[in-house]
Amino acid sequence: MALARAIVRNSGEHEVWIVLNDLFPETVEVIRHAFVDLLPAERIAVFSLPPLTLYRGVDDWRTSAAEMIREHAIAELEPDVVHISSLFEGYVDNSVTSIKRLYPEMLTAVTLYDLIPYLNPDKYLVDAGFKQHYMGKIEALKRADILLGISAYCGEEAATELGIPRQRITNISTAVSDAFKPIDLSASQRDALFGKFGITRPFVMTTGIVEPRKNLEGLIVAYSKLPAELRKQYQLFMVCQATESNSAKLYQLAKSNGLLENELVLAAYVSDKDLVALYNLCHLFVFPSLHEGFGLPALEAMACGSAVIGSCTTSIPEVICRDDALFDPLDLNQMAAMMERALGDHTYWQSLRENAIERAGKFSWDATGQRALKAFEEAHALRRAEVAARHETEPGSSSESQALASQRYRRLVDALSKIDLPTTDGDFLSSADSIAANQRVGRARQLFVDVSVLCHVDAKSGIQRVTRSILLQLLKSPPPGLQVRPVRLDRSVMAYRYANEFWRTIGVGEKPVDDADEWLDTQQGDIYLGLDLVADCVPPAEQWFVRQRRRGVKIYFVVYDLLPVMHPDWFPEVIALCFPPWLKTISHVSDGLIGISRAVADDLRVWLDTGPVDRLHDLKLGYFHLGADIESSQPSKGLPPDATGTLHALRSRPTVLMVGTVEPRKGHIQVVAAFEKLWAENVDVNLAIVGKAGWGLAEFAQKLEQHPERNRRLFWLQGASDEFLEQVYEASAVLLTASNGEGFGLPLIEAAQKGLPIITRDLPVFREVAGEHAFYFNGDSSGALADAVNAWLLANHEGNAPVSTGMPWLTWAQSADQIKNVLLREEWYGTWLPVEAHH
Structure with missing residues (x-):
């Protein structure tokens, strides 16, 4: 670790990559974290290998295959020099190392610590299996182009005992951690x-x-x-x-x-x-x-x-x-x-x-790292001179690089087919899986957009409307260098598939290559965007996300609000129960969380500070605003039979309009009580509620159905299409949002688009969306709201009520651009650090 950090620290113009073996899954995040101050995350690559058994010996097909697959995975990065930090492991663990098994042209450096077992075989090589393993590594060591000895003696021993040419050997020495220093002890x-x-x-x-x-x-x-x-x-x-x-x-x-x-x-x-x-x-x-x-x-x-x-x-x-x-x-x-x-x-x-x-x-690690880099540079210069002397050229264009990649791939497959050892179908399957996972050259990066709920049921409203609208914009205008692919969770195995069948129904973007919903083919640099809300299934699928993140796939989730954890009593039990595990899981597996408002991002930070979140790295927090051009989200059509009469009644006196599902947090009970008070005081005003009956208010819904003012001054319009809602907006005098909590507040913008004034509860998210373009009220009593409506009616009559017409709002295309800027241009709102990171 210290040598690797020193090489990176002193690398100058050189491009250094850290390459990790996915058979050590628990170390990947730890090592990424160790280099977070030195190396971009995308320079830490994880290669896939078929699972191995310990003490396997060298006469094992899968072990031989793994060595070649590893060399191929590293060759896909097209390195100038490969440094193996420890060659001799792998007998009692999942380490896989080899030198020039498959690619003799790959310039390879090895750190040599000592030859003690080789020089004392009677003591250290008594186990026949380990002796065979160790001596195989000694033969590999002799093939190395660069040998980095940790002392002059160690290098000299390699020259005299193994006959390794001295010009290949460099004494890089070593050093100790900064922790070893004089200290004062009481x-x-x-x-x-x-x-x-x-x-x-x-x-x-x-x-x-x-x-x-x-x-x-x-x-x-x-x-x-x-x-x-x-x-x-x-x-x-x-x-x-x-x-x-x-x-x-x-x-x-x-x-x-x-x-x-x-x-x-x-x-x-x-x-x-x-x-x-x-x-x-x-x-x-x-x-x-x-x-x-x-x-x-x-x-x-x-x-x-x-x-x-x-x-x-x-x-x-x-x-x-x-x-x-x-x-x-x-x-x-x-x-x-x-x-x-x-x-x-x-x-x-x-x-x-x-x-x-x-x-x-x-002795210092920087000096050791600099000596190693000098050895790499000299060996590489020598190699370039040899290549030039043979009048060979290095690949220049991407097509040449692609051709070389195809040759490497054929060489790997041919070599695997020639390993003359017993095999099973499992050996072939797991090896094929690893080879596919490691291929890099010629593959476009992908942006996976989760549509797990939308592709089964499109509610045409709420989160499904956002998912559909953002997906359409991303498909119409994909980020440069990224293929946008809708994906869905296969709940039978808790892993993701491409949502190709659903994609075809949209008719936007390129056509999917595969007919069926194949399993996701992921690679480092891909991005997963959890746009749809799959709260019940993300926790059981946690290992899928952890594996992808280890591979170098960036994981981001959209958070619509935190209300089910802040106010579980506002939601059905099933939502209140599944939401906290979902939030905990996404906070663990994600690189970043994106709220649909700054208020949601602020709520997230507060929750993270108190929530039991298990992570090493910091967590990026961002937000975007929802689009409000209803035409871009495939609006629903159709008018009810009594549309004309209803609209006439709404226009006959000032109509206060509420839009949203009738459920506890939306404030309908307070609103109806306030209007009953107003009507009792002979205030001539309508209340129109547009939204279907939700959960938890069965008695209240029955009261609305049977209300004496129903269809006179109280109108409850359930199942209104976007087309009819448009006309209801036009017939109303003011929009009222009495919700006790929202992630965004789209009705405010929809009202502003139509020039409709707004009365709204004074919540941070509504201030964020409406600013000075709304009339705010506080308090939970019917009297407080009745007074606010009266005050607004008076202000409106006198021409002093706030107007909504200047309120800024986004199209869905702009909304999607905000997401792209957060994901790809690092326009994050902030970062949350785990407690350990503060120390």
Whole structure:
């Protein structure tokens, strides 16, 4: 991780990509988050591989196929250099690495840490399966164009033991985390740490797992040779993660060499934070290892200001770089003598501490990253010179790139067909699936627009009207470089299909290629827009969204309002119950949420601050405004038989119009009570309600049906078409919106388009939409509203009522453009950070 960050940080004009294996799904978001300050998200690519079994050995068809599929996936990015950060994994995990299995021309670099198992096979390669795996990786290592050794010794070992040409080897060295540094610890912090690990006095420290090359036994015997008076002043403290049996052996060794019970202290797991503190507190750090690729513990201790002595073998002298601080790790008397000097000679000890800080300062990740980049540049320049000498040209046009991609694909398929190992249909299916997922060249990016509800039932109003209108505009005017595709959730498996059959019924945009509703074919850079509200099914489909986001598909959801979580009593139980899990899921899986007003985006931020949202990354918050040109949303036609009489009655006196479903939050009960009060006071005014009966107001609906003023001064028009509603608007004097909560407030704009004045409840969203173009009221009582209507009637009579005609509004084309600007031009309203991100 540190090397990758250093390479990216120092890359200059070079384009760096991070390539991840999707068989480690839990790491993808963590790694993306680790590079959020350095690399655009689209430069982190995830390749797909067929699932593997552990301990599979090399005689496994799927393992061989996976190596080739990985090389093909990386080749699709058309890289100049590929760097493999760790080659030898993959026997007990899902790592897949290979060098030139499929593409010998792919310039490949590898970091080499050490050859310890190769040089000590009797100890490290006793398992036949692992030996076969390891030796296969050694052969792959020999094919690398660039070998990045973590020490000069490590590179020299590769040259002498493996015969790798020295011109291919670069010593990039290594470094330690910035966390390893001198720190001040209070007496109470020191005491707490001593108590935690059983330390009772100043201590000599080492770190290393319990295995022969770490030479912990040698250190215990050497320590036992110190004068007893010196040992009374100090303890030997080993951070070694010893098992119970290993601890028993080490304690027995100490006892048999005359060490008292509290002279040796063993620590199991130690956190990084505690390790830094222990390095700072130790009087002397001893590193007695017999063989190291670099010797990181010695450098960690030096970076913390510890006095450090260590072995004169392998790479360790490169780290300590001081002859009088190095001992022969097999000469236990010499090791003991150097410890005695460091513990008894204050001047020598002080010089070791000063040397530590100065020497550690010469190692940095930036320097390591720069050396790696220089090696890449030199190898690439050499390769270009070879290509030029052969009079070959690099692909220039996209058609040449496409032709090369086709050749690569054929080469992969041919190579897979030649693997002579037993296979199953499952091997072929999972491999084909991965190959398809990894193909990049020649594929257009896609914008998936969710129409899961609309394609089954078009309510012609509310969310379905928005979904249809925005979809039509996106199909008519797709964003540059993106194919707009309607998609639907297949509820039987909770995964998405193309909504091709529905698309054909719209008759807008290109015709779908496939007849059937095929499964989505996604790739990095695609965008999913959750335009339709599928609240009940998004939580069960969460894993689909998580997988797509891992692949690099951007996930965005439109949020129409948060009312079901803010006021569950306003909604049917089924909505009130399914809405909170939906909101929690979309907050977890999305890159951004887009409200249909600024007020909704503000409500979202408040909810996120209090809601239990599980995410690493920040969450973008945006909003757009709905369109209001009814012709663009395929308006419904038709007039009722008594249309003429109704319109005449509405014109006969001032008519106050309400538009919207009759349900608890819309305020109809307060409105009717207010008008009953007005009529009792002989105010000559009509109330017209346009909207079907919703849920939860059965008694009230019956009251409306049987009201004594029904069809005299009270008109309830259910199932009105857009055509009839248009005429009702024209016959009315003012629009009244008494709703207690809305995501947007389209009736205000529809009224303004017709020049109809507006009386509205004073809500933030209505202020956002109507501004100074409406007459606002407050209060929930019938009297408060009756007074407001009277006040408006008076103001209107005197010519002082606010006029709506100047209210700004959007067409659906402009509304769709606002969404495009948020999605593609990053015109976000704000960002919400998870609590962890604040720390």
